[in-house]
Amino acid sequence: MTESIESYALDEQVGYLLRLANQRHASIFQSHTLEGLTPTQFAALIRIAELGKCSQNRLGRLAAMDVATIKGVVDRLRQKGLTVVEPDPDDKRRTLISLSPEGGEMVARMKDVGQQITNETLKPLTAAEQRNLIRILRKIS
Amino acid sequence: MTESIESYALDEQVGYLLRLANQRHASIFQSHTLEGLTPTQFAALIRIAELGKCSQNRLGRLAAMDVATIKGVVDRLRQKGLTVVEPDPDDKRRTLISLSPEGGEMVARMKDVGQQITNETLKPLTAAEQRNLIRILRKIS
DNA sequence: ATTCAATTGTTTGTATTATAATAAACAAAG
DNA sequence: CTTTGTTTATTATAATACAAACAATTGAAT
Numbered sequence: 073m074t075e076s077i078e079s080y081a082l083d084e085q086v087g088y089l090l091r092l093a094n095q096r097h098a099s100i101f102q103s104h105t106l107e108g109l110t111p112t113q114f115a116a117l118i119r120i121a122e123l124g125k126c127s128q129n130r131l132g133r134l135a136a137m138d139v140a141t142i143k144g145v146v147d148r149l150r151q152k153g154l155t156v157v158e159p160d161p162d163d164k165r166r167t168l169i170s171l172s173p174e175g176g177e178m179v180a181r182m183k184d185v186g187q188q189i190t191n192e193t194l195k196p197l198t199a200a201e202q203r204n205l206i207r208i209l210r211k212i213s
Numbered sequence: 214m215t216e217s218i219e220s221y222a223l224d225e226q227v228g229y230l231l232r233l234a235n236q237r238h239a240s241i242f243q244s245h246t247l248e249g250l251t252p253t254q255f256a257a258l259i260r261i262a263e264l265g266k267c268s269q270n271r272l273g274r275l276a277a278m279d280v281a282t283i284k285g286v287v288d289r290l291r292q293k294g295l296t297v298v299e300p301d302p303d304d305k306r307r308t309l310i311s312l313s314p315e316g317g318e319m320v321a322r323m324k325d326v327g328q329q330i331t332n333e334t335l336k337p338l339t340a341a342e343q344r345n346l347i348r349i350l351r352k353i354s
Numbered sequence: 355a356t357t358c359a360a361t362t363g364t365t366t367g368t369a370t371t372a373t374a375a376t377a378a379a380c381a382a383a384g
Numbered sequence: 385c386t387t388t389g390t391t392t393a394t395t396a397t398a399a400t401a402c403a404a405a406c407a408a409t410t411g412a413a414t
Contacts, residue, residue: 079324080259080324080327080328082256082259082260082263083351084347084351085327085331086238086331086334086335086346086347086350087238087239087242087252087330087331087334088252088256089347089350089351089354090231090234090235090238090350091235091252091253091256091277092277092350092354093231093350093353093354094231094232094235095277095354096353096354097227097228097231101228111228111229111232112232115223115229115232118221118223119223122223136232136233136236183220183221186221186226187221189228190226190227190228193227193228193353194227194353196352196353197349197352197353201349201352204345204349205227205346205349205350205353206225206227206230208338208342208345208346208349209227209230209231209233209234209346210224210225210230211337211338211342212234212237212334212335212337212338212346213230213233213234213236213237
């Protein structure tokens with residue numbers, strides 16, 4: 073049995089390593105974040121700040137989240153009082169999402185924290201490796 | 214509001230890019246996998262094959278999964294008939310996990326598929342970039 | 355202009371993975 | 385032998401993702 077396994081090294085597969093890297097990043101994120109914001113919620117918040125008021129679906133597409141995922145994320149952000157949800161008067165299918173004042177403040181505060189999180193995640197790497205990783209990840213995303 | 218955001222480019226943060234890379238890999242994985250096996254379940258299966266019979270906790274540690282996560286994963290693998298679960302006669306706390314014959318066959322078949330999945334995930338990169346990515350990911354995991 | 359098919363947007367149900375808290379079994383020291 | 389601390393496993397809860405269903409809009413052909 074064993075010899076047929078040796079040839080497949082789990083510890084060198086890109087999928088396995090991506091999961092580990094994500095785990096480490098999530099753990100660093102959690103130790104820095106405010107109000108229990110998750111990386112996904114944070115990403116959505118930043119996108120809303122960039123886009124201004126927009127439909128839930130559009131937000132999901134631009135934040136790389138499934139329609140069901142973005143709904144859950146927006147719901148939780150609204151529960152935390154960070155977003156405002158309202159129907160679109162021009163299109164009855166749509167729900168418009170925007171930042172609440174508290175959401176705006178949160179984004180401002182989280183920007184610095186976000187940079188810290190990135191720095192700590194990349195800390196084991198040289199400056200060249202850091203640039204390389206970002207460049208390569210963008211190519212396979 | 215906008216100018217305070219410009220300085221934080223979500224699309225270049227390592228955490229966001231890791232999530233995107235994971236999404237793409239998961240999607241490729243799903244299009245190749247047998248019996249609806251997830252990347253996590255696959256990793257656990259490979260580890261069991263490497264380790265032989267071992268406790269659930271030890272398996273979790275070596276597959277980089279939380280105690281609760283590995284329990285869920287093992288449960289689902291058992292439901293699919295791929296693993297065998299039995300109490301440890303020497304330590305009543307422990308549950309011993311091993312591959313069923315079907316699990317062994319699955320591992321053998323999945324090895325090739327796993328390589329294909331890795332290749333397809335890395336396809337947008339040059340050979341040097343592929344090696345670089347693996348090396349760098351190992352450093353930050 | 356009207357109808358009908360195709361598209362777009364949202365929601366709901368279900369599955370998987372992850373975090374936190376609890377309980378049971380064991381080991382080691384007094 | 386009992387107390388104290390550690391390891392192992394389970395349960396409850398939360399977050400994310402996929403699939404299917406449903407509702408509103410758009411557009412094309414008559």
